[in-house]
Amino acid sequence: MGKDIAKDVALDVSKQLLDAYLSVENATRIIQEKCSKAEFEGFRSEAGKVAGGLYLLLEPLWKAYPDLAPEGVDMTPRERKRGKR
Template sequence: MKRDVAEAINKLMLEYGAKLDESVRIVMESCSPSEFESYRAAVGQIMGTMLVDVMNPIYREHPDLKPPQLDE
């Protein structure tokens, strides 16, 4: 993948991940525990797929784009 495309996709994936994290917080504060658990599980699947299928291939090709927090 061309570097400029990898940079743009990486930026978007990080933004979407942050928005998904925020959505989990909103649901946690506003919904029942069972609704929260279901929602959090669904978001976890989405974020896992984003990482494994979209972001990790980018980081293999362009390791310098990988944010340090993903090494934890």
């Protein structure tokens, strides 16, 4: 996935997935404010898995079209460090 998806489609998908991420983030805040610490910690753990999954879907789109990534998210390829072999 990435450049094989048209930019207009990538833009639509990116917007939808970012909205989903924000919904998870907002739900986590509600749980934190209105539920016990134990409930919050359990919810936050699962919400983190969801957020991570959303990022895995977004990352190839943002790498293919870095201008679609939100401000502050740098998708510029990094130089790989050469390790000892």
